Amino acid sequence: MNAHWLESVTFNAEGLVPAIAQDVKTGRILMMAWMNADSLAETAATHRAVYWSRSRRKLWRKGEESGYEQVVHEIRLDCDGDVIVLAVEQKGGISCHTGRESCFFRRLDGDADEADWVITDPVLKDPELIYK
Amino acid sequence: MNAHWLESVTFNAEGLVPAIAQDVKTGRILMMAWMNADSLAETAATHRAVYWSRSRRKLWRKGEESGYEQVVHEIRLDCDGDVIVLAVEQKGGISCHTGRESCFFRRLDGDADEADWVITDPVLKDPELIYK
Numbered sequence: 631m632n633a634h635w636l637e638s639v640t641f642n643a644e645g646l647v648p649a650i651a652q653d654v655k656t657g658r659i660l661m662m663a664w665m666n667a668d669s670l671a672e673t674a675a676t677h678r679a680v681y682w683s684r685s686r687r688k689l690w691r692k693g694e695e696s697g698y699e700q701v702v703h704e705i706r707l708d709c710d711g712d713v714i715v716l717a718v719e720q721k722g723g724i725s726c727h728t729g730r731e732s733c734f735f736r737r738l739d740g741d742a743d744e745a746d747w748v749i750t751d752p753v754l755k756d757p758e759l760i761y762k
Numbered sequence: 763m764n765a766h767w768l769e770s771v772t773f774n775a776e777g778l779v780p781a782i783a784q785d786v787k788t789g790r791i792l793m794m795a796w797m798n799a800d801s802l803a804e805t806a807a808t809h810r811a812v813y814w815s816r817s818r819r820k821l822w823r824k825g826e827e828s829g830y831e832q833v834v835h836e837i838r839l840d841c842d843g844d845v846i847v848l849a850v851e852q853k854g855g856i857s858c859h860t861g862r863e864s865c866f867f868r869r870l871d872g873d874a875d876e877a878d879w880v881i882t883d884p885v886l887k888d889p890e891l892i893y894k
Contacts, residue, residue: 633877706867738837747770
């Protein structure tokens with residue numbers, strides 16, 4: 631699992647690197663999760679997004695429960711080597727566990743102290759029907 | 763500095779949240795940096811991206827040295843409240859300290875152990891001319 635290219639990636643003290651998933655067609659940012667070296671290597675090998683679940687402390691093959699896999703078209707690394715961007719095709723059009731297209735479904739509206747988060751995206755499928 | 767909307771943001775143990783800057787016109791992901799509550803509040807108030815420099819341990823008003831400010835059109839928060847996305851207009855078209863449009867200028871090419879990072883983006887301006 632220790633390919634040469636992995637040595638250019640700087641993992642943090644917990645052995646993780648943030649990975650941003652972006653829709654390859656629309657450019658919309660779908661989610662950010664974390665990867666360890668194994669999940670990044672498996673992502674590159676299988677062209678399916680594999681993250682590290684910090685809460686469950688295990689590899690999280692995106693879609694393994696929901697069916698909403700991410701087919702990975704491109705993997706990019708930033709200048710410091712400590713952030714990954716994935717260009718993905720989101721199967722089923724839902725990446726968020728709330729049943730929405732994107733996890734970034736809240737926008738800050740209004741100015742200063744009057745500002746608040748507004749939900750801009752519909753729930754496409756009831757999460758109770760996704761995670762049976 | 764403690765607006766109501768800030769309470770929806772979950773900062774990590776160091777008091778920071780990752781912030782992804784995306785070009786508002788092209789959708790290209792330009793960079794990821796970190797924000798503390800003060801930098802997020804100032805970003806919302808001034809519509810200029812302000813990050814927290816972990817290396818310099820101080821507020822980093824993007825463009826303060828380079829001139830390459832980011833005008834913030836939109837601030838989004840993810841489902842867990844622990845990642846920010848900024849839709850920005852990148853002044854000068856350069857967000858990376860290497861003089862490139864985006865920090866994500868390396869793409870993984872090739873398969874398995876033969877894979878390696880390939881630079882896909884030109885340097886638009888010599889960094890030595892940016893940081894005088």
